Amino acid sequence: MLTDNEVSHIAKLARLELNETEKEKFKKELSAILDYVETLNKADTSNVEPLMQVTGLVNSVREDESRGIEYKPEFLIGQAPESKNNLVKVKAILKK
Amino acid sequence: MKGHTIESLRNGYAKGEYSPQEIFDSYIKKIKKENPKLNAYLSVFTSAVGMASEGPRRVAGEESEQKSQQTFYARPMMPSDKALFGIPCAIKDNILIEDTVTTAGSKILENYRAAYDATVIKKLKSAGATFLGKTNCDEFAMGTSTENSAFGPTRNPHNLERVPGGSSGGSAAAIAADLAVFALGSDTGGSVRQPAAMCGIVGIKPTYGRVSRHGLIAMASSFDQIGVLAKNVSDSAQVLEIISGHDLFDSTTVDLDVPNWSQNLDRDMKGLRIGVPKEFFREGLSFEVEEKIRHCISKLEKMGHKIKEVSLPNFDYALAAYYILVPSEVSSNLARFDGIRYGHSTTKAMDLAETYFFSRAEGFGPESKRRIMLGTYALSAGYYDAYYLKAQKVRALIRKDFDDAFVEVDVIVGPTAPSTAFKIGEKSDDPLALYLEDIYTVPINLAGLPALSLPCGLGSKSNMPVGFHIIGKAFDEETILRVGHQLEQNI
Numbered sequence: 255m256l257t258d259n260e261v262s263h264i265a266k267l268a269r270l271e272l273n274e275t276e277k278e279k280f281k282k283e284l285s286a287i288l289d290y291v292e293t294l295n296k297a298d299t300s301n302v303e304p305l306m307q308v309t310g311l312v313n314s315v316r317e318d319e320s321r322g323i324e325y326k327p328e329f330l331i332g333q334a335p336e337s338k339n340n341l342v343k344v345k346a347i348l349k350k
Numbered sequence: 351m352k353g354h355t356i357e358s359l360r361n362g363y364a365k366g367e368y369s370p371q372e373i374f375d376s377y378i379k380k381i382k383k384e385n386p387k388l389n390a391y392l393s394v395f396t397s398a399v400g401m402a403s404e405g406p407r408r409v410a411g412e413e414s415e416q417k418s419q420q421t422f423y424a425r426p427m428m429p430s431d432k433a434l435f436g437i438p439c440a441i442k443d444n445i446l447i448e449d450t451v452t453t454a455g456s457k458i459l460e461n462y463r464a465a466y467d468a469t470v471i472k473k474l475k476s477a478g479a480t481f482l483g484k485t486n487c488d489e490f491a492m493g494t495s496t497e498n499s500a501f502g503p504t505r506n507p508h509n510l511e512r513v514p515g516g517s518s519g520g521s522a523a524a525i526a527a528d529l530a531v532f533a534l535g536s537d538t539g540g541s542v543r544q545p546a547a548m549c550g551i552v553g554i555k556p557t558y559g560r561v562s563r564h565g566l567i568a569m570a571s572s573f574d575q576i577g578v579l580a581k582n583v584s585d586s587a588q589v590l591e592i593i594s595g596h597d598l599f600d601s602t603t604v605d606l607d608v609p610n611w612s613q614n615l616d617r618d619m620k621g622l623r624i625g626v627p628k629e630f631f632r633e634g635l636s637f638e639v640e641e642k643i644r645h646c647i648s649k650l651e652k653m654g655h656k657i658k659e660v661s662l663p664n665f666d667y668a669l670a671a672y673y674i675l676v677p678s679e680v681s682s683n684l685a686r687f688d689g690i691r692y693g694h695s696t697t698k699a700m701d702l703a704e705t706y707f708f709s710r711a712e713g714f715g716p717e718s719k720r721r722i723m724l725g726t727y728a729l730s731a732g733y734y735d736a737y738y739l740k741a742q743k744v745r746a747l748i749r750k751d752f753d754d755a756f757v758e759v760d761v762i763v764g765p766t767a768p769s770t771a772f773k774i775g776e777k778s779d780d781p782l783a784l785y786l787e788d789i790y791t792v793p794i795n796l797a798g799l800p801a802l803s804l805p806c807g808l809g810s811k812s813n814m815p816v817g818f819h820i821i822g823k824a825f826d827e828e829t830i831l832r833v834g835h836q837l838e839q840n841i
Contacts, residue, residue: 256727260727261723264723264726264727267730268710268722268723268726269685269688269706269707269710270707270710270714270719270722272719276719280720280723286781286782287781287782288727290670290673290782291670291671291673291741293667294667294671294674294740294741294744295740296667297664297667297744299740299747302743302747303743304739304742304745304746305742305743305745305746306572306742307602308558308572308749308797308824309559309604309798311601314601314602325465325466326465329449329463330465330691333693334690334692335689335690335695342691344690344705345699345700345701345702345704347703
């Protein structure tokens with residue numbers, strides 16, 4: 255079973271504000287899922303290389319040049335909650 | 351199967367029975383009537399959006415929209431050489447169509463307007479397809495019932511009390527109710543095939559690397575594939591041919607020729623070796639599903655194929671590996687939704703950190719939060735080896751199981767889902783029970799293989815559709831399409 259501190263720590267790492275009800279709910283649900291995945295420990299994986307991707311492609315590269323695509327600024331910058339001079343405006347990092 | 355298919359529309363256009371505009375309008379009219387009870391579509395387009403590919407470019411304002419309609423009416427009714435000329439389709443709402451709202455079933459993207467066309471959309475547009483609207487799905491395609499959509503569940507056209515499956519439940523319901531001719535969905539662990547099975551239609555997930563995901567909102571990048579939902583195998587093959595192929599915008603696509611699948615469907619293929627994994631027929635598989643699957647297998651035998659029992663020794667580990675790997679990739683992919691550049695942004699934040707914490711808390715639904723939490727935990731310091739790395743090793747074992755089996759057989763068959771569509775709300779309190787819905791589809795995504803779900807009748811108890819699962823070797827969509835097509839003629 256995950257502890258309350260662990261749940262709060264994970265939420266902080268994930269940048270998620272959780273209320274007490276959610277913390278309690280996720281503690282139970284995540285613990286149940288983690289118990290279920292414990293079954294993986296029964297699989298013998300000694301001398302097995304992890305499979306990170308399935309196609310086997312290595313270093314898929316292309317020329318680093320403009321592909322002549324016109325993106326519309328109203329969709330890119332224009333959907334930010336705040337923008338100024340075609341730049342996205344964010345809140346202060348340091349508290350005043 | 352009721353309603354239009356690609357072939358029936360093509361014939362109708364050729365004979366001049368109706369125009370593409372009339373077909374488009376009749377579908378829109380039907381959607382407006384049927385959708386309030388099904389909730390299959392989240393948004394429906396005006397005619398001008400779909401016709402933009404051949405008509406004049408759409409500009410804002412009523413007058414020009416009117417003009418583009420008139421231009422379209424003035425066009426000849428004869429089909430052009432475009433493969434999908436005048437074929438109306440539905441697109442899962444996690445695939446971008448420029449200048450239209452794309453929500454991915456999430457409140458965090460409720461008002462997001464796509465900045466560009468996904469590669470699959472570009473391809474469909476240049477093939478002449480028209481777009482009816484965007485379909486409902488579980489939030490960020492995470493779910494097996496479409497109940498995780500922030501915009502309410504979709505209902506199964508066969509029984510409105512029941513789920514349509516998920517996550518591409520809106521696309522599947524739209525096809526089953528003939529609210530589109532074909533639809534696109536995405537399949538990370540079964541999200542095209544399982545809803546296709548539950549709604550009694552055809553769903554195909556191609557090999558990982560076959561179709562570009564550029565413009566598909568990423569969920570778990572080493573699994574996600576775009577797939578096709580349609581009324582028959584032939585339509586599925588025709589659409590898959592159009593959307594497949596190497597794409598510079600998705601470096602995981604493989605540079606292989608796309609065969610003429612739809613032309614080869616009837617080619618003779620007696621004596622295929624068909625594998626039936628013994629692990630598929632165990633506890634958890636409902637009797638009525640097993641009955642139908644066994645029936646299909648004996649049909650295949652009667653058609654002259656050799657049935658052979660095979661084994662996937664690590665099958666029992668697949669779901670556990672999947673539910674470590676996918677949440678891990680989810681936690682990384684959904685990190686981009688931070689309230690800064692687009693999507694929901696909180697009004698309560700006092701500083702930048704609070705913008706992240708509150709925007710994400712307000713915007714994400716329960717399943718997204720659950721998977722973000724699970725993935726963050728699995729990837730956090732001290733746990734990586736125990737969870738993520740272990741799961742990737744088990745993934746290698748599962749891939750090897752399939753490689754070994756495919757030495758002995760040409761295709762593998764079984765059930766798409768363990769049971770038929772369940773009632774809305776029946777399993778929503780138990781995430782693990784919902785995860786078990788994917789038990790037969792998930793191993794295929796772990797191995798990156800192509801697979802198809804073929805409708806094979808109604809279960810004797812529930813009277814709901816059952817899906818027959820046909821799994822192929824990597825990049826051998828041809829064989830599973832052909833088996834599906836030929837079995838379809840015999841069911």
